[in-house]
Amino acid sequence: MYNQTVARLTYKALLGRRRALILFALPLLLLIVAGTVRATTGMDDEVTRELLGGFAMATMVPLIGVVAGTGAIGPEIDDGSVVYLLAKPLRRSSIIFTKLLVAIAVTVVFSAVPTLLAGYLLNGNSQQIAVAYAVAAAVASVAYSALFLLLGTVSRHAVVIGLVYALIWEALFGSMVSGARELSVQQWALSLAQKVAGSGAGITSDVGLTTGLTLLLVATVGGTWYASRRLRTLTLAGEE
Amino acid sequence: MSTLHIDRTSRWFGNVVAVNDITMDITPGVTGLLGPNGAGKSTLINMLGGFLPPSTGSVTLDSTPIWRNQEAYKEIGLVPEREGMYDFLTGWDFVLANAELHRLPDPAAAARKALATVEMEQAQDRKIATYSKGMRQRVKMASALVHDPSVLLLDEPFNGMDPRQRMQLMELLRRMGDEGRTVLFSSHILEEVEQLASHIEVVVAGRHAASGDFRKIRRLMTDRPHRYLVRSSDDRLLASALIADASTAGIELDYSEKALRIQAVDFGRFTEVLPRLAREHGIRLYTVSPSDESLESVFSYLVAA
Numbered sequence: 385m386y387n388q389t390v391a392r393l394t395y396k397a398l399l400g401r402r403r404a405l406i407l408f409a410l411p412l413l414l415l416i417v418a419g420t421v422r423a424t425t426g427m428d429d430e431v432t433r434e435l436l437g438g439f440a441m442a443t444m445v446p447l448i449g450v451v452a453g454t455g456a457i458g459p460e461i462d463d464g465s466v467v468y469l470l471a472k473p474l475r476r477s478s479i480i481f482t483k484l485l486v487a488i489a490v491t492v493v494f495s496a497v498p499t500l501l502a503g504y505l506l507n508g509n510s511q512q513i514a515v516a517y518a519v520a521a522a523v524a525s526v527a528y529s530a531l532f533l534l535l536g537t538v539s540r541h542a543v544v545i546g547l548v549y550a551l552i553w554e555a556l557f558g559s560m561v562s563g564a565r566e567l568s569v570q571q572w573a574l575s576l577a578q579k580v581a582g583s584g585a586g587i588t589s590d591v592g593l594t595t596g597l598t599l600l601l602v603a604t605v606g607g608t609w610y611a612s613r614r615l616r617t618l619t620l621a622g623e624e
Numbered sequence: 625m626s627t628l629h630i631d632r633t634s635r636w637f638g639n640v641v642a643v644n645d646i647t648m649d650i651t652p653g654v655t656g657l658l659g660p661n662g663a664g665k666s667t668l669i670n671m672l673g674g675f676l677p678p679s680t681g682s683v684t685l686d687s688t689p690i691w692r693n694q695e696a697y698k699e700i701g702l703v704p705e706r707e708g709m710y711d712f713l714t715g716w717d718f719v720l721a722n723a724e725l726h727r728l729p730d731p732a733a734a735a736r737k738a739l740a741t742v743e744m745e746q747a748q749d750r751k752i753a754t755y756s757k758g759m760r761q762r763v764k765m766a767s768a769l770v771h772d773p774s775v776l777l778l779d780e781p782f783n784g785m786d787p788r789q790r791m792q793l794m795e796l797l798r799r800m801g802d803e804g805r806t807v808l809f810s811s812h813i814l815e816e817v818e819q820l821a822s823h824i825e826v827v828v829a830g831r832h833a834a835s836g837d838f839r840k841i842r843r844l845m846t847d848r849p850h851r852y853l854v855r856s857s858d859d860r861l862l863a864s865a866l867i868a869d870a871s872t873a874g875i876e877l878d879y880s881e882k883a884l885r886i887q888a889v890d891f892g893r894f895t896e897v898l899p900r901l902a903r904e905h906g907i908r909l910y911t912v913s914p915s916d917e918s919l920e921s922v923f924s925y926l927v928a929a
């Protein structure tokens with residue numbers, strides 16, 4: 385299923401474009417803020433939770449997910465270069481599967497790993513808060529990658545739609561409107577963080593663990609399946 | 625040896641009929657797909673390349689359908705019209721990646737050979753982003769040739785090329801045709817198609833207008849009455865003088881245009897007779913324009929025939 389060449393092309397496309405700057409900028413920002421907080425206020429579980437929950441999980445992970453997920457296929461479809469992948473005796477599902485793995489790897493490296501580092505920096509993983517958020521970021525990375533990869537195959541405006549979702553739904557709306565919170569990758573992933581950290585840490589989710597994990601799985605598998613389907617019937621529109 | 629079959633195929637987009645009930649076979653050798661802008665050439669090539677399903681009819685390679693059949697790409701090499709092609713790679717990386725995607729036993733050797741075929745070895749280590757239009761076209765060509773396909777589909781391959789690059793690509797395609805490959809390229813320029821294609825398929829407004837070698841197509845285009853639109857200081861007098869001459873087949877006085885519509889039988893003689901008669905009768909010529917010189921009307925003539 386995994387195709388080395390597709391993966392290489394996708395990595396280069398993701399990390400070689402100007403958009404990739406945001407991949408470096410956000411984690412860097414998180415680490416700088418974490419370092420500053422630690423230096424000025426010392427270790428504080430409350431602050432750690434706020435920074436990792438409020439910024440890393442709510443903003444950084446979805447944004448990195450948008451950049452990696454849509455960037456793994458969207459630009460290729462936009463500029464037509466995807467033809468060179470499609471005009472090969474290669475299964476469409478293997479193209480999608482490979483691109484999904486690349487998007488997941490990039491999202492985990494640029495969001496879950498910095499989350500873990502920032503957590504250790506902030507409170508030395510007291511009450512498992514750093515690990516809990518990092519695990520949540522990692523599973524969220526998987527679901528975001530699948531969903532945004534699908535978005536990249538569906539719409540030319542994938543980045544914009546993805547950003548709207550990430551910034552408005554996940555970061556703003558999700559923290560205010562309770563109905564929206566149950567339909568949020570962030571909340572699903574937090575159900576796992578809550579479990580990992582234990583009750584004293586104060587990490588909460590709006591959905592139970594079983595529901596959260598089930599929805600993550602459904603979103604990932606469903607998104608990947610539908611993206612393969614889209615690619616199989618992708619038509620080449622002439623210039624309009 | 626491979627043959628592409630297009631059988632009673634139509635393709636529409638909403639209520640635009642891009643390809644209208646076309647039946648044709650593309651056999652080994654070089655075939656030119658000729659037609660004006662919007663004729664349906666790209667739509668046909670996209671269907672042949674498996675990137676568009678026909679609305680009705682069938683498009684097959686030998687006897688297997690091409691749409692949703694990725695195995696067909698073992699036989700097909702594609703040179704798309706669009707420019708997008710992984711600009712951040714070098715020419716070498718790009719062609720090598722194409723060879724790997726075909727799962728060739730020795731991708732590096734295949735890439736080397738393909739780049740040599742299009743004479744791009746010197747520039748192969750530069751990023752594609754730095755290439756000229758002609759170089760891009762040649763690298764696209766190399767990527768299409770890398771698996772030694774028996775069918776080559778090229779959409780407007782000469783677009784934007786300078787004369788020398790054009791010559792080189794023509795040479796290459798001719799060679800591919802001579803080797804027994806089925807080469808189909810599209811163009812809206814008659815001269816281009818004539819120079820290269822041993823067989824021409826003309827498409828106009830989605831319909832299959834004509835088919836044959838270039839002599840036949842030329843004959844269809846030239847053995848027709850030439851039409852001119854003429855305005856002068858005395859249209860009636862000019863008309864009566866012209867109709868007396870054998871070079872003129874018919875004249876119509878177009879009141880709304882305030883002009884003469886003239887059908888000439890003998891093109892050479894007509895262009896010589898018209899100014900002479902005007903001078904003899906003291907008539908001043910204001911406008912003499914061929915009313916159907918444009919390719920568009922040449923083709924619409926072909927469709928009507």
Ligand SMILES: Nc1ncnc2c1ncn2[C@@H]1O[C@H](COP(=O)(O)OP(=O)(O)OP(=O)(O)O)[C@@H](O)[C@H]1O
Pocket residue numbers: 620621622623624637640641642659660661662663664665666667668812
């Ligand atoms: N994806 C699409 N959606 C709607 N209409 C389309 C689409 N693709 C092509 N058409 C229409 O179908 C007709 C044929 O287009 P096509 O691109 O096949 O022509 P063409 O012969 O390749 O023209 P050109 O020389 O300009 O490349 C045109 O009227 C075009 O507007």
Ligand SMILES: [Mg+2]
Pocket residue numbers: 622665666667705779780
């Ligand atoms: Mg075209």
